[in-house]
Amino acid sequence: MTSTLRKDLNLVIEEVSALYHERDTETRMIVTGILAGQHTLLLGPPGTGKSAIAREITSRIDSGKYWEILLSKFTAPSAIFGPIDVAALAQGTYRQVFAGHATEANIAFLDEIFKCSAAALNSMLAYLNERVYHPESGGAPIVCPLVSAICASNELGEDEATAALYDRLLIRLEVDYLTEPDAFNALLRSAVRTPADAAPVRTSVELGDLQAAIATEIPAVALPGAIIEAIRSLRADLARKEIVSSDRRWKQAVRVLQAAAWLEGRDEIAADDLNVLGHVLWDVPTTRPTVRKMIRSYLGSDQRRIADMRDQLSNIEAELDKLLAKNEPETLAAWGIEVNPQLAKIDRSLKRSLAEAEEAGRPAAVYRQAVEHAQKVFSRVLVHALGVDESQVPTLGSR
Secondary structure, eight states: OHHHHHHHHHHHHHHHHHHSTTOHHHHHHHHHHHHHTOOEEEEOOTTSSHHHHHHHHHTTEETOOEEEEEOOTTOOHHHHHOOBOHHHHHTTOOOBOOTTSGGGOSEEEEETGGGOOHHHHHHHHHHHHTOEEOOTTOSSOEEOOOOEEEEEESSOOOSHHHHHHHHTOOEEEEOOOOOOHHHHHHHHHTTOOOTTOOOOOOOOEEHHHHHHIIIIITTTSBOOHHHHHHHHHHHHHHHHTTOOOOHHHHHHHHHHHHHHHHHTTOSBOOGGGGGGGGGTSOSSGGGHHHHHHHHHTTSOHHHHHHHHHHHHHHHHHHHHHHHHHHTOHHHHHHHHHHHHHHHHHHHHHHHHHHHHHHHHTOOOHHHHHHHHHHHHHHHHIIIIISOOOGGGOOOTTOO
């Protein structure tokens, strides 16, 4: 079951990433969050596909109960956890109807999470943290079967009341509008459907298999002493930058590392798994680049090299955008000729790392993404700097 479930989850990630362009990281981290039994926050402006990607992933969990709600400051607790049974009131009995509400959900999508009403806030905190709900009529708390909640918001909460709620969301992802021209073109084309279009492949997994992995297999992934030492050093590095996480967050972060390692087919956490902490340890968006930069120094040498090359690619894109804004065609063309050998060198290095990973049987998704990134930057340079027709752009390295 283990190998089949892992294979199917990686197929889910691959298929959803193909449906939603520039959402590879979000897709993988949502799945990782579910495996870790933790909650994920998608933070970004309206129209970035936050709810669509959440629904797509959760729809692939068979036999699971899914529930979602759009929260507002007027949302009553009963709208979340279950309304009063009016028919029972007529018989002199006070009780709530829990069917079809958060109390029975395995996976929940909570949209506009930071607009949770003051009346529902304490119940929501207990629901997310302890997986319990305290009925309005009193009595013993109800244990909820929640595996993971995916939460979305257009903005961070701005008061102390939502700070505790924010702390319950272990994985935090910023979701922005599409930036790559190819991705945007594909978005526009996706609006047109023809009878000949084949239905997309839809891999799914069983809730029971998922719960078994969460209960027994993920916690069994080993935490080597070298990783403990790296985490301790990283914590000290972040503290010097006044980026501090609670002890609870660090402990929960270990489960995310275990889930990431398990998803990659490892039985112990490796240095490269520390990369996922870049989505766990930042507090406000402005600290995210600092956190990611510090984590990089603790990754394996191959992962560091790939991250450095992707930074180079991003810098080339940024320079291209600056030159385009100046509208100086001759300068732009000269720069395009100059930067072309650099792109070819990056491409060769990335493809060599990809081939080595595939030959060794290591997960190669991160290498493929980097190669695709290089091709996209190369295409932009040829089209916008050198005037090559988009349909005539060759594959980088094929000349």
